[in-house]
Amino acid sequence: MTTDDDGAGAESSSSRLRALESVLVMLVQSPHIENEVVDGNWVRKCAYKGQRFTEEECAVVAQLANTLRPFTPKRRIKDDGYYEDAVAHVANHAAL
Numbered sequence: 001m002t003t004d005d006d007g008a009g010a011e012s013s014s015s016r017l018r019a020l021e022s023v024l025v026m027l028v029q030s031p032h033i034e035n036e037v038v039d040g041n042w043v044r045k046c047a048y049k050g051q052r053f054t055e056e057e058c059a060v061v062a063q064l065a066n067t068l069r070p071f072t073p074k075r076r077i078k079d080d081g082y083y084e085d086a087v088a089h090v091a092n093h094a095a096l
Contacts, residue, residue, distance in 0.1 A: 019051055020061055027065040031074040038065040 023046045027038055040058035042065075047053060053061075 020057060023047055024061050024064055028068050028072045029075045038062045
């Protein structure tokens with residue numbers, strides 16, 4: 001994992017890891033991903049604008065998302081179209 005956008009460098013910064021974690025939570029709790037396999041493209045699409053991840057980072061987040069999705073409750077869509085938070089679950093609070 002790198003701190004640069006070009007792939008050269010040392011360990012990932014804490015802000016980069018938080019960005020990866022937020023993408024992982026988004027993918028795991030998404031009610032729109034049902035029987036699909038999450039891959040690196042899903043991770044890139046869910047990243048915030050301007051945020052670029054390496055292939056390794058995308059692969060790890062995709063693998064974690066595919067592993068955790070069956071065990072994590074999904075967000076619900078309310079009648080007004082807004083999302084309701086997922087029900088509290090131990091997997092949502094596990095350290096990654």
